[in-house]
Amino acid sequence: MKLVVIPGDGIGPETMSVTVDVLKALDQRFGLGLQMEHAIAGKESLAKHGTTIAPGLLDLVKNSDGLMLGPMSTYEFKDESKGEINPSKFFRINLDLYANIRPAKTFPNVPTRMDPFDLVVVRENTEGFYADRNVESGNSEILVTKDVVISLRRITRLCCERIAKSAFELAMTRKKHVTIVHKANVLQIADGMFIDICHEVGKSYPEVTIDDFIVDAMMALVARDPGKFDTIVTTNMFGDILSDLTAELSGSLGLGGSLNAGDNFAMGQAAHGSAPDIADQDIANPFSLMTSAAMLLNWYGGRKQLPHYVQASQALEKAIEEAIDARETTKDIGGTLGTKATGQAIVRKIQLAA
Incomplete structure (x- = not known):
């Protein structure tokens, strides 16, 4: 290699x-x-x-x-x-x-307030709210006036499909449980599509249990009892924040590994x-x-x-x-x-x- x-x-x-x-x-x-x-x-x-x-x-x-x-x-x-x-x-x-794969788990001799858990966040890595990677040229933050900024979020079917597939394939090697994290109550079109595509992909993995949570509720649930979750799939910014939380809950952000993977x-x-x-x-x-x-x-x-x-x-x-x-x-x-x-x-x- x-x-x-x-x-x-x-x-x-x-x-x-x-x-x-x-x-x-x-x-x-x-x-x-x-x-x-x-x-x-x-x-x-x-x-x-x-x-x-x-x-x-x-x-x-x-x-x-x-x-x-x-x-x-x-x-x-x-x-x-x-x-x-x-x-x-x-x-x-x-x-x-x-695909940004970020596992988090507790160790018996690492001090933490949490009961034992072992989960992984599967985060889409190439679009979402990240202004430096959403457009072919330039930046997707727009300074309309000196007092007004617009930030664009990009969600595409292709990126949703392939991150969902990554999550379900990983779940098949673990506890066969996928949790979809979103903000579809506000971002109804984009996150609605993300949820729908994850469920569509999930039909090819009938052994896997699927549930979904709004991101703010998910933060509270993970902080309370991360052991309820196994494979979490979400969009870029939500995954960025959530995976830092899960790593720190394991005892230290210094324990959090990360793999950025593509097809090749x-x-x-x-x-x-x-x-x-x-x-x-x-x-x-x-x-x-x-x-x-x-x-x-x-x-x-x-x-x-x-x-x-x-x-x-x-x-x-x-x-x-x-x-x-x-x-x-x-x-x-x-x-x-x-x-x-x-x-x-x-x-x-x-x-x-x-």
């Missing part, structure tokens, strides 16, 4: 460094034949090349089998004419990574931001990025029918669980280690299990 690695901004270089160490350990144990090519994007690229996405980077990624993207300072990138391109958006759109390519990406306030202090939790790496290996192994990649993914997830049980983790989830030492602990567990 040819893998492009982009460390990102803030805590990205620290968490990506230990994740690369873990991938090397998995490569050695399972004979994956990983070929990792390192590149830059974000602030480092902006300083070096005058743009967050250098010429040739997209071609480099397209000629690979997968991408590991570290957290980016996306909020600071506001003017594309000045080279300030949102790398996350850039790759999602240009590689058509329409996938990108592992930490679910959290670049956290510049804790950068370079050796305290950042690397498990979000490691879990994303595990998801990428699993995706690739499934698509290419390579069981040793799936086994490597499972071994990494098991090592993370064992580290959490042993409290060999960063302080945010009850451990005493720094970022680097946490990575070393995962590497040892992978090596000793061989």
Whole structure:
């Protein structure tokens, strides 16, 4: 597998460094034949090349089998004419990574107020209310006057169909329960279509139980008892917010893995931001990025029918669980280690299990 690695901004270089160490350990144990090519994007690229996405980077990624993207300072990138391109958006759109898969689950030794749960949010990734990806050229926010702004939301049948299919296929490997999250009481046409299409797709999966909730009610229900849910499918903005909530309810946003997948390519990406306030202090939790790496290996192994990649993914997830049980983790989830030492602990567990 040819893998492009982009460390990102803030805590990205620290968490990506230990994740690369873990991938090397998995490569050695399972004979994956990983070929990792390192590149830059974000602030480092902006300083070096005058743009967050250098010429040739997209071609480099397209000629690979997968991408590991570290957290980016996306909020600071506001003017594309000045080279300030949102790398996350850039790759999602240009590689058509329409499905953002974000699992969240509790661990026995991670402090949380919740009863045990294990769910996944399946978020549409390429349209919705996101103004930077809704039109062919320009931006879908319109400054009508200095006091009036209109923001357009795009919902299409194609995007609804393929995210619904992704959710139902995933549900078939889990508890066979899909929850549709929407705001059809207000966005009657767009979210009405989204609900209808999800039910249409669901007819091909008769074993799956389907229910639906308005997004504001869903937030309250998840905050009260996330264990009632399994596979949640929703549109872009609702999924963005809801998946951050579910990750934090599990004990820490630093536990939240994320896979951005299309039909022929996938990108592992930490679910959290670049956290510049804790950068370079050796305290950042690397498990979000490691879990994303595990998801990428699993995706690739499934698509290419390579069981040793799936086994490597499972071994990494098991090592993370064992580290959490042993409290060999960063302080945010009850451990005493720094970022680097946490990575070393995962590497040892992978090596000793061989």
